[in-house]
Amino acid sequence: MDIPVKTYCSYVAGLDKDNVHKKYHDNEYGFPLHDDNELFARLVLEINQAGLSWTTILNKKDNFFKAYDNFDLKKVAKYNQKKIDKLLNDAGIIRNRLKINAAIENAKKVTELQKDYGSFKNWIDQHHPLSKEEWVKRFKQTFRFTGGEIVNEFLMSTGYLPGAHSESCPVFKKIEKLKPMWMDTK
Numbered sequence: 001m002d003i004p005v006k007t008y009c010s011y012v013a014g015l016d017k018d019n020v021h022k023k024y025h026d027n028e029y030g031f032p033l034h035d036d037n038e039l040f041a042r043l044v045l046e047i048n049q050a051g052l053s054w055t056t057i058l059n060k061k062d063n064f065f066k067a068y069d070n071f072d073l074k075k076v077a078k079y080n081q082k083k084i085d086k087l088l089n090d091a092g093i094i095r096n097r098l099k100i101n102a103a104i105e106n107a108k109k110v111t112e113l114q115k116d117y118g119s120f121k122n123w124i125d126q127h128h129p130l131s132k133e134e135w136v137k138r139f140k141q142t143f144r145f146t147g148g149e150i151v152n153e154f155l156m157s158t159g160y161l162p163g164a165h166s167e168s169c170p171v172f173k174k175i176e177k178l179k180p181m182w183m184d185t186k
Helices: 006-014 019-027 036-048 052-069 073-077 081-088 098-115 120-127 131-142 148-157 170-179
Strands: none
Touching: 006 019, 006 081, 006 170, 019 052, 036 052, 036 098, 036 148, 073 098, 081 098, 098 120, 131 148
């Protein structure tokens, strides 16, 4: 007997349109991102979710953008101890030294990738498609605090790995129209 899988789509189906999960599902989850700062923001949010609920991250999302200078890569890469201390004392975000340091080090790494590949997006695009396992290996070699679930959710939430939405979800059809043909992973 097959047990039905509860998808994010089925989870949000009955939620009010103002619910953080409903908004994220309908407007962000699985949608391709083109801007490096947006990709970096999603990576940092996924890293911060480790060990916590996604609800916590969505509820603090605006605070993260404010605390991390809208995830401006150049600014985050230059954070000093004073800024780190400020982040560690900011109750509006996740105050975890390892996650904060990972954000800063990953910003530095992304700026290096931009020099080598033109953009973070180009680096991802040039490695696409890879299996989840290959992506995890690539991310672990390149970035800090990027385990299997973080990498999987980052890539699924940005449209690089399939599974963000069930095929019967209206958002699935909307996203399919936005993806370039080379991104098709079927």
